[in-house]
Each structure stands twice: as structure tokens, then as C-alpha cells.
Amino acid sequence: MRGTVLYGPRDVRFEERPDPKIVEPTDAILRIAATCVCGSDLWPYRGIAPITEPQTMGHEYVGIVEEVGSAVRQIKPGQFVVGSFFTSDNTCPHCQFGYHTSCVQREFISSAQAPLLRVPLADGTLAPTPAMPADDLIPSLLAASDVLGTGWFAADAANVKPGATVAVVGDGAVGLLGVLSAKQMGAGRIIAMSRHQTRQQLAWEFGATDIVTERGEEGVARIKELTNGIGADSVLECVGTRESLWQAIRAARPGGHVGFVGVFHEVQLPMEEYFYSHVHLHGGPAPVRRYLPELIDLIWNRKINPGQVFDLTLPLDQVAEGYRAMDERRAIKALLRP
Amino acid sequence: MRGTVLYGPRDVRFEERPDPKIVEPTDAILRIAATCVCGSDLWPYRGIAPITEPQTMGHEYVGIVEEVGSAVRQIKPGQFVVGSFFTSDNTCPHCQFGYHTSCVQREFISSAQAPLLRVPLADGTLAPTPAMPADDLIPSLLAASDVLGTGWFAADAANVKPGATVAVVGDGAVGLLGVLSAKQMGAGRIIAMSRHQTRQQLAWEFGATDIVTERGEEGVARIKELTNGIGADSVLECVGTRESLWQAIRAARPGGHVGFVGVFHEVQLPMEEYFYSHVHLHGGPAPVRRYLPELIDLIWNRKINPGQVFDLTLPLDQVAEGYRAMDERRAIKALLRP
Numbered sequence: 080m081r082g083t084v085l086y087g088p089r090d091v092r093f094e095e096r097p098d099p100k101i102v103e104p105t106d107a108i109l110r111i112a113a114t115c116v117c118g119s120d121l122w123p124y125r126g127i128a129p130i131t132e133p134q135t136m137g138h139e140y141v142g143i144v145e146e147v148g149s150a151v152r153q154i155k156p157g158q159f160v161v162g163s164f165f166t167s168d169n170t171c172p173h174c175q176f177g178y179h180t181s182c183v184q185r186e187f188i189s190s191a192q193a194p195l196l197r198v199p200l201a202d203g204t205l206a207p208t209p210a211m212p213a214d215d216l217i218p219s220l221l222a223a224s225d226v227l228g229t230g231w232f233a234a235d236a237a238n239v240k241p242g243a244t245v246a247v248v249g250d251g252a253v254g255l256l257g258v259l260s261a262k263q264m265g266a267g268r269i270i271a272m273s274r275h276q277t278r279q280q281l282a283w284e285f286g287a288t289d290i291v292t293e294r295g296e297e298g299v300a301r302i303k304e305l306t307n308g309i310g311a312d313s314v315l316e317c318v319g320t321r322e323s324l325w326q327a328i329r330a331a332r333p334g335g336h337v338g339f340v341g342v343f344h345e346v347q348l349p350m351e352e353y354f355y356s357h358v359h360l361h362g363g364p365a366p367v368r369r370y371l372p373e374l375i376d377l378i379w380n381r382k383i384n385p386g387q388v389f390d391l392t393l394p395l396d397q398v399a400e401g402y403r404a405m406d407e408r409r410a411i412k413a414l415l416r417p
Numbered sequence: 418m419r420g421t422v423l424y425g426p427r428d429v430r431f432e433e434r435p436d437p438k439i440v441e442p443t444d445a446i447l448r449i450a451a452t453c454v455c456g457s458d459l460w461p462y463r464g465i466a467p468i469t470e471p472q473t474m475g476h477e478y479v480g481i482v483e484e485v486g487s488a489v490r491q492i493k494p495g496q497f498v499v500g501s502f503f504t505s506d507n508t509c510p511h512c513q514f515g516y517h518t519s520c521v522q523r524e525f526i527s528s529a530q531a532p533l534l535r536v537p538l539a540d541g542t543l544a545p546t547p548a549m550p551a552d553d554l555i556p557s558l559l560a561a562s563d564v565l566g567t568g569w570f571a572a573d574a575a576n577v578k579p580g581a582t583v584a585v586v587g588d589g590a591v592g593l594l595g596v597l598s599a600k601q602m603g604a605g606r607i608i609a610m611s612r613h614q615t616r617q618q619l620a621w622e623f624g625a626t627d628i629v630t631e632r633g634e635e636g637v638a639r640i641k642e643l644t645n646g647i648g649a650d651s652v653l654e655c656v657g658t659r660e661s662l663w664q665a666i667r668a669a670r671p672g673g674h675v676g677f678v679g680v681f682h683e684v685q686l687p688m689e690e691y692f693y694s695h696v697h698l699h700g701g702p703a704p705v706r707r708y709l710p711e712l713i714d715l716i717w718n719r720k721i722n723p724g725q726v727f728d729l730t731l732p733l734d735q736v737a738e739g740y741r742a743m744d745e746r747r748a749i750k751a752l753l754r755p
Contacts, residue, residue, distance in 0.1 A: 176672045339692070
């Protein structure tokens, strides 16, 4: 088969790779129905997270089970499945507490931008759909694999409750799906921070009640203004920079919650200033597997349409153009079909 | 009157000061029954938090109301009251959410180590006892004013629930009362981290089920060992250094909670490492006023005896010896009686 390999900054190649095989008896091999480029893929693509050797890419995927190892019990060949970007056994104490991305057996999936994928710990990592999905559901099911699951965790970690006032920092796919998640969780008011018209449009569609175009201190001041000087109950931090983190903490009211899901790179939080904010912090790599059954159900019953974040669809062999379009912000998120 | 003034490192003087007077109509004047030296007073005392001019000291207090301003409605002259170290109006949105130490009108109380004290926003800051207390209850009521309220908040912020496994970092008065608080909240197991025999003894009395004497990575490893490799559900961070914060975060399980109450000085939290911990963070200056009615009730009915943290009682005019004894760790906490 041919698969995606990153050789260095802005050097993505779709090239010959060995077909994946069952290695452990708990593995499954999937035939990928759809995969995509993640905002976090842009870190090594841009050279910000340096790489020392060529690396296979891709951690978001849906597909049909082609083969399973001898110890796989629940997942069956022929099933359509959605998987998470970290494997999980779904049985260790951390999984039982719902933190599948801290599973004692976790491994990062990193070669999903290919037609075939080996998934370790198949029973604990993959969630099947009720039947073979209609083709138009595939983008939404793919979104559940990472960006929706991550936006959902951001909202959950930010303690979004019915009636809550929510602010969302970041208008990438995760932030936009954070808006959708907050809406599903019953938020009374959802303030999306965005200055890009196409993203604002999607935020409105997903349930935003206000758009704030200002950033940094001005953005915080605007959120305070919109909340009678109090601040938001819940803030979703969907970027991962020092600026976005502070924007989130300052936009929250004392006793409010910040849920963070953007991967931080060399960001330090000054604890003395944070101490006096009285803001709760929670986040990290989203335990997508925890939410998959619920998210698949919402998508299957067409209650949510998170697949709208894919505004570019390409054949998998044009994966390099998918990276370029996202890097240049011509696309929110690029879906790839083998 | 004579009151306590800090002139510089290790230079505490008990000297002539003007008697406090009603300034605002919402003020009260208290005749102090007992006050004490706080662990946080040692920061400027040791010169770690530098001071530029002589400053009055003391923010923990119980006493009898001597006089109230014309706008004070609930607090009456003759009542015995417990107050918090930050004033609060108890009516602003932050107070209504329970974050009295983020009150929009908050002021820091900083001259309580004296026989008379002006307390602004008396109705929102002070909580009366049901009647004049027996003398032996006074140390416990004084503890409620800060160290008990702060240990209680640490446990609450760390989400201590019935049956939870709790670890407490710090064996000062706040940490020890964090043990007591976790016990009251129904913790199933309470691991106190302490290497001082008198403090360990008090931890056992307050409800500790295990004592860990190791610190840093070894301390974390010991807690992991005691929890089958999982980590604690709730960790109370009652110190405020970089080391103690990391010890707390690493001792918690993924999805667990760290409640922090030690004031940080120039501590930075590396967010990338924290990101992967999956640990909830919450804390800050304890909103003691929120808890005062409940804490007074527990003390009044002799269900808890937090006053045991005072292992040194001095006449107020020997306040300098109180600072010395705590600085040299000869005393856990020094109570001062005018």
C-alpha cells in the first residue's frame, strides 16, 4: 500500500509502505473509509515540533474491520468502527475512571493516513456503529474519532451545565465542535471567539449565541462586558498557547472552569497569578473512547452534524495538498478518502 | 493600644498604634479574644516576600463586637464573632457562587495581631457564634478563621468524597487540618506526608490512616505503592512550592484532583507535562466565609477539635517570640491572647 510519511517541515510524501499485519493477538486491521489531517499534525509539519526521522502520520480514522487477532472478542471482521487516537484496554483502573488516554497500555496511533491500519487493543479502542453507515454520515463519524471527541471533552472538562455561560477560545475544528458540544450539554449562552467569517458562520450553525472578534486583553474585556463583569462559567481552551490559556483563565469567573485540549509546547503557567484567579483547570488528551458510544448514537440519529467541519475533501493520495490547505488556513479541516 | 508591626526580616515589634475607629458605615470594631501567627506571615518575616515599609500584621481573629457602623444590620455589639482574612460583602456574584475571597469589594485584613481591630463589610465578613463560647473552644474557633477554613477548602477543591483515597502534602497547621477536613468529608483513606513526629501524631489524631515520610519522587512512588500503582483520588497541596505542587500532581491519579492553598511565589507550572497528567487543579485563597457557619457548628457541638494545632500560647505582647518559635519550627502554630 501507499501511506503518508512526513520527512521534515512541509515535506509530506505519499509513498510505498509495507501493509500492516496482525502483530499482537489483541490487534485488528482496518480498511480505512476516511481519515484526515489534524491541527496537531501541523506542529511537526511547520517544524515547530521538530522531527529527527521520517514519520508516518495520521491518528483519526473510521473504517471496516478486515481482520482481528485471536484474542479479540467484541470487534468482528466486517464491522464499521470508529477509533481513538490513543489505544486503550478499557479495563485498567484509569480507563474505568474514564481516562482512556491515560490507559496503562496506551499507544499512539500514528499511521492512519493510509488505506490500511493496524489498531492494537482493538476491543478497548474501537467502537462499532449499529450497522454500515450511509455515506453522508462518514464525515461526522470520522469527526467523532478526534475533533468532536476532543471538543466534547473540552466542554465536559470545563464543566458545561444546562444554562451555563460558555466561552470558546479557538475557532479551529476542535473549538467549533466545542461550541456544538456545549450546545448539546444545554449551555444557555455560548460565546465563540473568532475573527474568520467562514468559521463564525459554522459557530452560529453549531449554536453560538455571541461572537467575539477581539483577542487577548480586549477579548477578555469583551467577555466580561457580555457577562455583566462576572466572567464565563465555563471556558473551552482549544488552542494551546500561553496567550490562549491566559485568555481562557481571565475570561472565566472566580470559581469557573477552564477545559483545555490544545497541546501545549513550552508554555509555563505563572502559579502566583493563577492562584488568585480561583479558576478550575482540567484537560489533556481527550479520552475520546469514553464518549464514542454516546457520540456515535447522536450522529447515527442525526441529532448532530459535526462533519460540517470538513470543508475540503481530497483523495488520500493528495494528502500533501490537505496539509497545505490547512497550513495556509484555506481549509478548516481536510478529509481524505482512500 | 499596642499592635504588631513588621519592620523587616525577623524584626517584629509590638508598639504603640492608634486605636481603630469606624471609618465606613459598614465597619465593625472588634475586641480581639485571640489571634495568631500564620505560616504566610513567615514569608515577609523571613524576607522572602520583601517589604518596603513597616507593616501591621495579623489576619486571623476571633473577638467580641465592640461597635458597629450605621449600615451594619446583622452583626451586633456584644456578639462573639469569627472573621475571614479577606473581607466580603456576601452579596456580589462571586460571593453568591461561594468565592468570597474574590469578592468585588474584598480587602485584606492585616492588623489583627492587636487588641482592637476594624473589620470592613462586617455583615458579609463576620460570622457570630450561637452564644458566648466556653474558653476552651476559643482556639478551635480561631482556627476556623483561617487554617481550618483553608484546610477545608483544600479538601473541597480536591473533591474529597466519601470513600476517597486522599493524600496531603504539607504537615503545617493547614495540612494537618486538611487531614481533619478530609476525615469529616468521609475519606476512606488519608495519607499524610510528614517527617516530624509531633506533626505525625496530630495527623493520626485528625484521621490519617497512613504516614509517608519520603518526599519528592520517592514520596510519589510511595503513594503509588500504597494505591496499587493508581495514585490518589484527591491530593491537598498545602505548601506552595514548585516541589510540593509537582509532588501533589504526580501523586494524583489521572482524573484525580489537586486542591492547592499554599500561596505560590515565583512558581511556574510546565503546562506540557501537566497536560498529560489528566489531573484537575483548583485552589487559591480559601473562601473561608463560605464555610464559617458549618465549621462553627461542628466546633460548637465539639465534633472537631482543630484548636489542637496551637501548641504554643503566648500573651499578645510576646508576639515576636511566636514568630521565632514558628520560624524555628519549635511550634506548629502560636496562639496570642491580648
